[in-house]
Amino acid sequence: MLAPVAEWLTDARVAVLSGAGISTASGIPDYRDSNGVRRGRAPMMFQEFVSAISARKRYWARSMRGWPTVAAANPNAAHRSLADLQAHGKLAGVITQNVDGLHSAAGSPDVVDLHGNLHRVRCLDCAGTFSRADIQTRLEAQNPDLRDIEVVLAPDGDAQVAAEFLEGFVLPLCPRCSGERLKPDVVFFGENVAANDATAAMARVQAADALLVVGSSLMAFSAFRLCQAAHRAGKPIFAINHGKTRADELIALKIDIPCERALPLLCNLVT
Ligand SMILES: [Zn+2]
Numbered sequence: 001m002l003a004p005v006a007e008w009l010t011d012a013r014v015a016v017l018s019g020a021g022i023s024t025a026s027g028i029p030d031y032r033d034s035n036g037v038r039r040g041r042a043p044m045m046f047q048e049f050v051s052a053i054s055a056r057k058r059y060w061a062r063s064m065r066g067w068p069t070v071a072a073a074n075p076n077a078a079h080r081s082l083a084d085l086q087a088h089g090k091l092a093g094v095i096t097q098n099v100d101g102l103h104s105a106a107g108s109p110d111v112v113d114l115h116g117n118l119h120r121v122r123c124l125d126c127a128g129t130f131s132r133a134d135i136q137t138r139l140e141a142q143n144p145d146l147r148d149i150e151v152v153l154a155p156d157g158d159a160q161v162a163a164e165f166l167e168g169f170v171l172p173l174c175p176r177c178s179g180e181r182l183k184p185d186v187v188f189f190g191e192n193v194a195a196n197d198a199t200a201a202m203a204r205v206q207a208a209d210a211l212l213v214v215g216s217s218l219m220a221f222s223a224f225r226l227c228q229a230a231h232r233a234g235k236p237i238f239a240i241n242h243g244k245t246r247a248d249e250l251i252a253l254k255i256d257i258p259c260e261r262a263l264p265l266l267c268n269l270v271t
Helices: 003-008 046-051 053-072 077-087 102-106 132-142 195-207 221-232 259-270
Strands: 014-018 091-096 116-123 129-131 152-154 158-160 182-186 210-214 237-240 253-255
Touching (some): 003 237, 003 253, 014 195, 014 221, 046 053, 053 132, 053 158, 053 182, 077 102, 077 259, 116 132, 129 132, 195 221, 210 221, 237 259
Parallel strands (some): 014 091, 014 210, 237 253
Antiparallel strands (some): 116 129, 116 182
């Protein structure tokens, strides 16, 4: 079943586009079921985050408890196999919709983080950037009551925190300008993908001869449009994915094997 993909894995002709499904084996929850339907609460909207202090408090309170899971997560066999394929010159690069930084942690060079990276925090007022780990230290020092309550983990470094704990939550301030509009350096719903990331992702698809989608339902337009571009250019699209995707009609071959099993097999076939 993997042989048709293996045939393309020579001379760095295949670009990879990954989504949440590649990180579930690292303990990071996925946010769509196999029909591509979103689970859980509505995501934070960019406009709300920017304009309402209550939204920022809610985000950072939840993030304070969700972040440690992302920070402690390790790359799994799927991330490692892709890095291995790259080290052997078999891939044209990795584009990811994930914000967990696990491709880079596995050793993949020059990853295009299409939706940003949770390991960075940006100030909306002075544009300073800070390490998320440093902001976490501040969050925990300012909000000791929140440290030990029970929470349910959610995707993207989020966790469900009961409303009663949001009241007294103390927002982290910008270490540089003391503003209180710190934002994780990730793309929220209602916000555009950074132009340089969108351009870099498209350039990577254009430079490749085929596209391999791993663990993504391709519901986000920023990812779907890359498949449209590949398809328009007559390049085959392969997918290692469980369940429906938005690009099913464009995909030449779909492999329904968990990616942490499929990618090591593929790696063994070609290295
Ligand atoms: Zn600032």
